[in-house]
Amino acid sequence: MFDYETLKLIWWLLVGALLIGFAIMDGHDMGVGALLPFVGKNDDERRVVINTVAPHWDGNQVWFITAGGAIFAAWPLVYATAFSGFYWAMMAVLWALFFRPVGFDYRSKVQNATWRNTWDWGLFIGGAIPPIIFGVAFGNLFLGVPFQFDDTLRSTYTGTFWALLNPFALLAGVLSLSMIVFQGANYLMIRTEGDIYKRVRTASFWSGALTFALFALAGFWLMKDIGGYAITSYIDGNALPDPLDKTVVKEVGAWMKNYSLYAWAKWVPITTFIAIVLGMLLSRLHKPGMAFIASSITCAGIIGTAGVSLFPFVMPSSSDPRSSLTIWDSASSQMTLGLMLGATVIFLPLIIVYTSWAYKVMSGKITTDFIKANDKSVY
Amino acid sequence: MISTELVDISRLQFAVTALYHFLFVPLTLGMTFMLVTMELTYLITSKQIYKDMVKFWGKLFGINFALGVTTGITMEFQFGTNWAYYSHYVGDIFGAPLAIEGLMAFFLESTFIGLFFFGWDKLSKGKHFMVTVFMAIGSNLSALWILIANGWMQNPVGSEFSFTTMRMEMSDFWAIVFNPVAQAKFVHTVSAGYVTASLFVLGISSYYILKGRDLEFAKRSFRMAAGFGFASALSVIVLGDESGYTVGEAQQTKLAAMEAMWHTEAAPAGFTLFAIPNEETQSNDYEISIPYVMGLIGTRSLTKTIPGIxxxxxxxxxxxxxxxxxxxxxxxxxxxxxxxxxxxxxxxxxxxxxxxxxxxxxxxxxxxxxxxxxxxxxxxTVPKVAPMFFGFRIMVVLGFGMLALFSLALLYSIKGTFFHKRWLLRWAVLFIPAPWIAMELGWVVAEYGRQPWSIYGVLPTHLSASSLTPANVYGSLAGFVTFYTVLLIIEMYLMLKYTRMGPSSLGTGRYHNENPAAA
Structure with missing residues (x-):
């Protein structure tokens, strides 16, 4: 069917697509969680906010689980190196995510203000912390991560957790959070009315503006100051993956190379900027549905820009550059990539169809009257 | 050299988080199909009480499900965080079923579970029933793929080692899917899940009957659980027994350890009912053995031998x-x-x-x-005999105890006298923890029994761990224990609260302690 090199490239696109799916779908309910304590001023209002995503958060979370599974299957070395290297960051994501299923399901099962308020802040943690950490992790990919392989391809991470919290990575973390809040606010505008609608509309504007500013700042910083990585040896995309079989150098501006190499590449960040502005404009014009599409394109554009800039790197190593992981030398076998492609081609369209149906069934504004009328059966 | 302390503490963390996750999975697997059965009855009879049954048992199912989801993510993360070399070495094979599980099963289950809870007024009866069916299929399919992955760890078929990439690579996907160990495990595990759910419903219904409340509701639930449970308990014992244990060396090693078979006996081997195994002398200090039985159930033949330790x-x-x-x-x-x-x-x-x-x-x-x-x-290369031998026997005894309970529950359901048999009802209440104990022991026998391997014969557990310091893993283990303890207390609190409230938690005004005028 496809040769090995093409499959490796397709899987780079598919992992990107799954991450984008995660940002759009799980992103909007994480955004809802991050906004929850601020846009819901009393219990009824908070229940309105929570119930906009009540039937969907669990399905959305599977984008995350599937993206993780796909990285495991398609890029085992990336999965192994990143998850063990970013050990405490991963634990923090995991523990923050703990608050979501129980927060959603348990919050309204007890009639007690302290109980409910505690879970609301739990949902806030579950919505705000993971995007920040993912952003920080992405930021560190640009800087390079201190790890190396031995002869048996066992990876050792030589940095500390605190080293991950450098200024550029923190900027990326805040960018990621503001993008997710932008997405969540636009979604909430579709599903709410009255006071909550007014508050999330304001949040949409300011998170959009912040996303724009931080995205521009990150790009500028990358161009001027951050040392990128470049492969200096011959790349054979069809070769059996061996990350130690190459040479890599570090140079300032290397992350901009793809933009001069491929004319279409610059359209990814340009589209992103346009989408942010359109999203802000559309939410001002009370067109939340269109604004949500614009912020979804924003999510795709920001992740896409990161992917295009890093290409073909996935996880560069700062301490031993030749150990860097690229899409050519961290992939699974040709058989596994082909098989997984087949599974994705069959199931992903089905998933999109039934997820859309689920949103259609549950569509419409959630109101405080609805919450009161269904006190025992909604969250 | 990899520190033994690091490997041991990583194993402990994996065992703690896996056993904990496994507290919630079986009930989910079984409850989804119980809910399908109840809703089908509602669809056919249009009686409100069956809809209330789906909703109430669904509520308890939801409380359990939330923790299943919470603790499930840990499992997916942990291969990468704590078993990085394992992930690299076998990700080419092991990752695929996990990813397919997400695409084929998790999405289905998780999308439809939302509609199951919130779609009652938005969907027709028939459509809602289909939603419940998809939810059940999704949850059971996810068990299939995870057990295909696990089955491959026990019996690594369809793969080859490549020295260039320094890892195992897939050579035959269908051999991995139709791995006999995986298939036997799947049938055994999901049946055990159905038993768990049946006993959960049977026990709680018995509690209501003993208290003399919500009788109509409880009786119907009891009868359904009795039938469902009897069929499932039979299937666990018949289909999930030791038939899988003759395939592959990992399973043979486990079989020898859990039967305390130090030497290969002339076929057909006897079944050791009870023994006191002695690791020092490599023999049993005391044993009661039934001739022929082990050879028969282990090999399904009179002539095949079962290798001894x-x-x-x-x-x-x-x-x-x-x-x-x-x-x-x-x-x-x-x-x-x-x-x-x-x-x-x-x-x-x-x-x-x-x-x-x-x-x-x-x-x-x-x-x-x-x-x-x-x-x-x-x-x-052979695990310690005593934990395997006794773990397996306690599991089996509990299994037969549950079969006996369900047989009598079904018998008296057919006779229509079960609600007068207070001893039977008390037995059902007391036995609620039994399937959990049996399932956890089953996990220990299967996974501890695979040691010293993470992939039998391919990759020792010792080499599988990430390059972390033990302090890191002590820290994360402490975090997991803290979170999981708090979460378990909260879950048990809600489970008991809603069990005590019973169907009155639906707020329909039709049940125990509800004042219809106020409702």
């Missing part, structure tokens, strides 16, 4: 010595891929590579392994 170890000694050569040849090949002599040597011994790697626990340079080290490696 001492014979298994003797064979493994040869494989370790062969494996030493494979490890040395591999090391040469990693330094120079074109080393023709090393390649010939490697190809001649690669079947035993994994056994050679066992020595890495004792020495960095396996060719310098002393006879004492080899002996340690040989002894490590």
């Amino acid at each position: 001492i014979e298994i170890k003797a064979k493994n000694r040869e494989r370790i010595i062969n494996g030493e050569i494979a490890v040395k040849a591999l090391e040469a090949l990693r330094k120079n891929k074109n080393d023709a002599a090393a390649l010939v040597l490697f190809n001649g011994h690669k079947e035993d590579l994994g056994f050679g790697l066992l020595l890495k626990k004792y020495t960095e340079d396996v060719s310098a392994a002393t006879p004492a080290m080899i002996q340690l490696a040989v002894d490590s």
Whole structure:
């Protein structure tokens, strides 16, 4: 069917697509969680906010689980190196995510203000912390991560957790959070009315503006100051993956190379900027549905820009550059990539169809009257 | 050298988080199909009480499900965070079923569970029923794929080692899917899940009947659980027994350990009802044995023998010595891929590579392994007999106890007198924890029984861990224990609260303690 090199490239696109799916779908309910304590001023209002995503958060979370599974299957070395290297960051994501299923399901099962308020802040943690950490992790990919392989391809991470919290990575973390809040606010505008609608509309504007500013700042910083990585040896995309079989150098501006190499590449960040502005404009014009599409394109554009800039790197190593992981030398076998492609081609369209149906069934504004009328059966 | 402390603490963390996750999974697997059955009855009869049953048992199911989801993410993360070398070494095979599980099963289950809870007023009766069906199929399919992954760890078929990429690579996907160990495990595990759900409903319904409340609701639930549970308990015992244990060496080693079979006996072997195993003397200090039975259930034949521990170890000694050569040849090949002599040597011994790697626990340079080290490696190839022997027996006793309970519950359901049999109702309440104990022991027998391997015969557990410091893992383990303890207390609190409220928690005004005027 496809040769090995093409499959490796397709899987780079598919992992990107799954991450984008995660940002759009799980992103909007994480955004809802991050906004929850601020846009819901009393219990009824908070229940309105929570119930906009009540039937969907669990399905959305599977984008995350599937993206993780796909990285495991398609890029085992990336999965192994990143998850063990970013050990405490991963634990923090995991523990923050703990608050979501129980927060959603348990919050309204007890009639007690302290109980409910505690879970609301739990949902806030579950919505705000993971995007920040993912952003920080992405930021560190640009800087390079201190790890190396031995002869048996066992990876050792030589940095500390605190080293991950450098200024550029923190900027990326805040960018990621503001993008997710932008997405969540636009979604909430579709599903709410009255006071909550007014508050999330304001949040949409300011998170959009912040996303724009931080995205521009990150790009500028990358161009001027951050040392990128470049492969200096011959790349054979069809070769059996061996990350130690190459040479890599570090140079300032290397992350901009793809933009001069491929004319279409610059359209990814340009589209992103346009989408942010359109999203802000559309939410001002009370067109939340269109604004949500614009912020979804924003999510795709920001992740896409990161992917295009890093290409073909996935996880560069700062301490031993030749150990860097690229899409050519961290992939699974040709058989596994082909098989997984087949599974994705069959199931992903089905998933999109039934997820859309689920949103259609549950569509419409959630109101405080609805919450009161269904006190025992909604969250 | 990898620190033994690091490996041990990583194993402990994996065991704690897996056993904890497994507290919630079986009930989910079984409850989804119980809910399908209840809703089908509602669809056919249009009686409100069946809809209330789906909603109330669904509420308890939801409380359980939330923690299943919470603790499930840990499992997916943990291969990467704590077992990085494992993830690299076998990700080409092991990752695929996990990813397919997400695409095929998790999405289905998780999308439709939302509609199950919130779609009652938005969907027609028929459509809502289909939603429940998809939810059940999704949850059970996810068990299929995770057990295909697990089955491959026990019996690694359809794959080959590549010295260039320094990992196992897939060679036959369908062999992995139709791995007999995986299929046997799937049937056994989901049936056990159905038993768990049945006993949960049976026990709680019995509690209501004993209290004399919500009788109509409880009786119907009891009868349904009795029928469902009887069929499932039978299936656990008949389909999930030791039939899978003759396939592959991992399973044979487990079988020998859990039957405390020190020596290969003439076929058909006897079944050891009870024994006091002695690791020192490699024999049983005391045993009661029933002739022929073990050979029959283990091999389904009168002539096949079942290998004993001492014979298994003797064979493994040869494989370790062969494996030493494979490890040395591999090391040469990693330094120079074109080393023709090393390649010939490697190809001649690669079947035993994994056994050679066992020595890495004792020495960095396996060719310098002393006879004492080899002996340690040989002894490590069979797990300790006592936990396997007793773990398995307690599980089996509980299994037969549950079968007896369900048989009587079904019998008296048919006779229509079960609600007068207070002893039966009390038994059902007392037995609620039984399936959980049995399932956790089953996990221990299956996974502890696979030691010292993470992938049997391929990759020792000792080499599978991430390059972390023990302090990191102590820290995260402390975090997990704290979170999980708090979450369990909260979950139990809600479970008990809603069990006590019973169907009145639906707020329909039709049930115990509800004032219809106020409702």
